[in-house]
Amino acid sequence: MTIFNVLSLIGGLALFLYGMEIMGSGLEKLGGGKLERILERLTSSPIKGVLLGFVVTGIIQSSSATTVMVVGFVNSGIMKLSQAIGITMGANIGTTVTAWILSLSGIKGDSLLINLCKPENFTPILAIIGVFIIMMSKSNKKKNTANILLGFTVLMFGMSTMSSSVEPLKDVPEFTNILIMFENPILGVLAGMVLTAIIQSSSASVGILQALSATGAITFGSAIPIILGQNIGTCITVVLSAIGTSKNAKRAAAVHLYFNVIGTVLFLSLFYIVNAFVHFSFLNDAVTPVNIAVVHTLFNLITTAVFLPFTNVLEKLAKWTIKDGDGTDMFSVLDEKYFQNPQYALDQSTTLTSNMAYTARETLDLAIQSMTSLTEKLDSEIIENETQLDDYEDALSKYLVRLSARTQSVHQSRKVTMLLHAISEFEQMTDYETNILYASRTKADKGYVFSDQANAEMDVLVSAVRDIMDRTISVFVDNDVVKAFTVEPLADVIDALCEELKKRHISRMQQGVCTVETGILFTDYVAALEKISYHCKNTAAFVIQMNDATYQLHSEAHEKRRASTEYKKTYEEFRKLYALKYIAAGAKQD
Numbered sequence: 001m002t003i004f005n006v007l008s009l010i011g012g013l014a015l016f017l018y019g020m021e022i023m024g025s026g027l028e029k030l031g032g033g034k035l036e037r038i039l040e041r042l043t044s045s046p047i048k049g050v051l052l053g054f055v056v057t058g059i060i061q062s063s064s065a066t067t068v069m070v071v072g073f074v075n076s077g078i079m080k081l082s083q084a085i086g087i088t089m090g091a092n093i094g095t096t097v098t099a100w101i102l103s104l105s106g107i108k109g110d111s112l113l114i115n116l117c118k119p120e121n122f123t124p125i126l127a128i129i130g131v132f133i134i135m136m137s138k139s140n141k142k143k144n145t146a147n148i149l150l151g152f153t154v155l156m157f158g159m160s161t162m163s164s165s166v167e168p169l170k171d172v173p174e175f176t177n178i179l180i181m182f183e184n185p186i187l188g189v190l191a192g193m194v195l196t197a198i199i200q201s202s203s204a205s206v207g208i209l210q211a212l213s214a215t216g217a218i219t220f221g222s223a224i225p226i227i228l229g230q231n232i233g234t235c236i237t238v239v240l241s242a243i244g245t246s247k248n249a250k251r252a253a254a255v256h257l258y259f260n261v262i263g264t265v266l267f268l269s270l271f272y273i274v275n276a277f278v279h280f281s282f283l284n285d286a287v288t289p290v291n292i293a294v295v296h297t298l299f300n301l302i303t304t305a306v307f308l309p310f311t312n313v314l315e316k317l318a319k320w321t322i323k324d325g326d327g328t329d330m331f332s333v334l335d336e337k338y339f340q341n342p343q344y345a346l347d348q349s350t351t352l353t354s355n356m357a358y359t360a361r362e363t364l365d366l367a368i369q370s371m372t373s374l375t376e377k378l379d380s381e382i383i384e385n386e387t388q389l390d391d392y393e394d395a396l397s398k399y400l401v402r403l404s405a406r407t408q409s410v411h412q413s414r415k416v417t418m419l420l421h422a423i424s425e426f427e428q429m430t431d432y433e434t435n436i437l438y439a440s441r442t443k444a445d446k447g448y449v450f451s452d453q454a455n456a457e458m459d460v461l462v463s464a465v466r467d468i469m470d471r472t473i474s475v476f477v478d479n480d481v482v483k484a485f486t487v488e489p490l491a492d493v494i495d496a497l498c499e500e501l502k503k504r505h506i507s508r509m510q511q512g513v514c515t516v517e518t519g520i521l522f523t524d525y526v527a528a529l530e531k532i533s534y535h536c537k538n539t540a541a542f543v544i545q546m547n548d549a550t551y552q553l554h555s556e557a558h559e560k561r562r563a564s565t566e567y568k569k570t571y572e573e574f575r576k577l578y579a580l581k582y583i584a585a586g587a588k589q590d
Contacts, residue, residue, distance in 0.1 A: 012161030012211070017204055019155025022147050046311050049086020050093070057094025059360060063202060066091040067238045067256050068341065074252040079320065084252040085311045088259060089304040096300055098203035099293035102156075102210050127153040140409065155207075164214075183283075185268050189232070190227025196233025205230045206296055207456065210289040220291070221283035224271070227295050228264040235260055240337070251318035258317055264302035274449045302554045334399040339406045346407075346415055349400055353419050356392045356426040357384050360433070364469055364532065367436040368462055373523065374437075376442045386430040393427040411546075418546040420477060425535040425542075429469075432528040432535075439524040448518045451508060457501050457580055459523065464494050464578040465529045472536040481547050487540035488561065489571040493578060494533040498526050500580060 012084050070084045070091075092397045130149035133142050196205040209226060212218055235257045242253035275283070287295075307314065334352070337347040363385040370378050400420050407413045442448070450458070468490045475484040505522050508514040514522070544551045551557075 001080050006165075008161055008165035010292070012158045012165055013208065014158070015154050015161060015212075016107020016158030019153070019158055022151035022154065026368050046086035046089075046308055048091035049083055050308065053087035055090075056087075056092040057091040057096040063091040063095035063234060066094070067253075067339075071238060071242050071249045072509060073253045074249045074574040081248050081251050081255070082311065082315055085255050085259075085314055085378055086308075087143055088252070088256045089307065089502075092259070093232070093304060094302045095203055095282055096293065096297040098493035099206045099210065099289075099296045101152075101206045103289040103293040120531040123153045123156045126150075141554040153322065183219065183225075185272065188222055189229035189264060189268070192226035192229025193233040194229075194232075195226075196230040196306075197236040202230045202234035206292060210292050213287050213292060218287050219284050220287055220295075223287045223292060224295055225268065227292065228268060229297060231260045231299065232257075232264055232418045247322050250322045251315075253319050254318040255314050258314055259303065259307060263299070263307065266306070267299055299457060317583045330364065334395055334400065339403060342403065342406045342412060343398075344409050346412060346419075349396055349403070349419055350415075352396055353390060353422050353426070354477050356389055356396075356423060357476055359389055359392075360426045360429040361469050361473055364435045364466065365429050367433040367440075368461060368466075370437050370440040371443070371458070373439045379437060379441070386434045389427045389430045390456075393423045396423045408540070414546045414549070418542045421542040423537055425539045429532050429535050432531045435528040436525060439521055446517065448515075448521055450518060450522060451513055454505060454508065454514065454518075454522055458522075460578055460580055461494070461497055461501060461526065461529055464490065464497060464574075465533055466537045467578075468494060468533050471537050475540050475543050479543065479547070481544055484540040485566075486570055488558070489567055490574045491533050492562075492571060493574040494530065496575075497578060497580070501526050504580070 051069075051350050053066060057063045067088055070087050074081055074084050089570075119461055126149040130146040130153065131147035133149075137143060137146070150384075167218075192205065192209075195208070196202050206227065208222065209218070213223070234255075238253045238256050240538060242250045274280075334348065338348065363382055366378055366385070370382065397420060400416050404413065404416045468487060471483055471487050471490065474486065475478055501521060505514065508520045509516060541551065562571075
């Protein structure tokens with residue numbers, strides 16, 4: 001074997017790994033986040049979990065990516081640990097699909113059908129189609145399909161290059177002697193584990209083993225332990241992804257590790273115990289790429305069949321290893337390691353933004369309560385919530401800006417933009433809710449009291465603001481575009497209501513019913529509530545814009561919407577609902 005063979009081997013390996021990367025990336029982009037949502041929703045039983053894990057991994061060609069997604073879902077509370085176990089098992093089976101695809105390079109025969117199945121014959125056609133699509137198409141979806149075709153072509157070309165470069169090794173005694181060492185099960189497992197941990201892909205390491213099998217020097221006796229070790233090595237990616245996550249996410253990673261380690265120990269123990277009595281003759285036979293695919297699949301199928309009835313045992317083992325005291329803060333989900341799955345990172349960010357929305361709504365109730373009965377507990381809770389949302393905005397905005405460079409579709413880019421706007425809107429809502437608290441402090445300290453009429457009018461405004469806040473949260477959390485179109489008319493009703501309240505209070509001050517000091521305080525309340533309504537309107541508009549890029553918030557577009565029949569009808573319904581009906585006895589009617 002010459003230096004040129006070594007360079008060819010390294011080059012083939014580089015092409016092989018690069019081909020896997022661009023093919024997997026193309027498949028993930030083509031899915032547009034749908035695979036993640038399927039995993040999230042359809043895991044009601046272990047068997048369903050196994051099937052879903054198999055299908056998703058077979059599509060994206062990476063058990064590590066699937067399991068990392070699962071760890072993330074468990075970390076955010078979207079998925080239970082028991083649901084994650086089935087998907088992890090299915091992912092191990094799904095990753096064997098790659099080995100079967102790569103085994104096509106070892107097909108022998110001269111018939112037309114067999115020749116058409118050989119990668120060296122059909123991959124050039126795939127490459128031509130892929131290049132043509134990229135050159136002629138402007139559609140991102142079609143370009144993602146082209147990347148899948150080109151990635152597969154590069155992958156198979158790298159595989160072929162590796163096989164050709166190592167073929168001379170069959171005549172090198174030293175190479176054969178090294179491989180004989182791996183017939184020792186422990187050394188073989190360690191070799192497969194280390195190789196896979198380094199390149200962080202069991203599919204890639206199995207492909208390398210299949211390429212080396214072209215030498216004819218790798219026997220079943222050395223290949224089986226290596227293949228089993230590769231299953232353990234692939235856990236390194238998942239273990240790394242669980243660093244800094246919640247205890248249940250760490251448990252999900254531990255389940256993946258235990259499944260492969262215990263499975264390997266049981267499989268090897270049983271295999272060599274039986275071999276001690278039966279003496280399998282095939283152990284000294286040379287393996288082919290197809291043989292390697294068969295062993296890889298059988299191991300994962302058998303291990304899954306054995307463990308599936310005992311998923312609760314794996315769960316208990318993981319919980320015993322990761323004690324309840326091992327936790328983390330809410331921002332652990334905002335980790336750049338999730339950028340490899342932008343849709344998941346986006347879902348995590350959406351969950352935290354929803355938490356901001358709920359906190360802003362809770363703070364509104366606390367602030368309104370402080371207007372009539374301020375306590376130290378209320379005061380501290382409002383300040384604490386406002387500080388918390390400041391932290392949310394700071395962490396999320398930085399994370400989303402970095403994530404924006406990794407988005408894989410127009411919808412994901414719009415979602416990032418919407419979230420960046422939404423976190424700012426929710427944070428500013430709590431700023432104005434804190435302004436209500438400051439006004440309440442003054443009111444309590446000075447002993448100011450509003451007139452019955454002022455209190456009755458304020459109740460109407462408060463009800464309207466609570467309504468628009470509830471609508472806005474529902475719009476954001478449920479992505480309810482229909483309801484979003486009701487927010488703007490209600491915001492306009494609130495604007496008109498605030499103007500009317502200010503006029504009426506000025507009238508009361510002129511009549512001496514209220515003092516100047518209480519008038520200023522009343523106006524502060526009204527201004528803060530009006531601003532909260534304004535930020536609700538903005539949030540709803542951003543949700544609409546995410547789903548319809550043509551929607552505009554500026555005044556000209558707003559005037560056109562005001563002229564529509566639907567807008568007028570909705571506006572009138574809200575105007576009647578929040579009409580100022582109470583007029584104090586003896587007070588001048590405005």
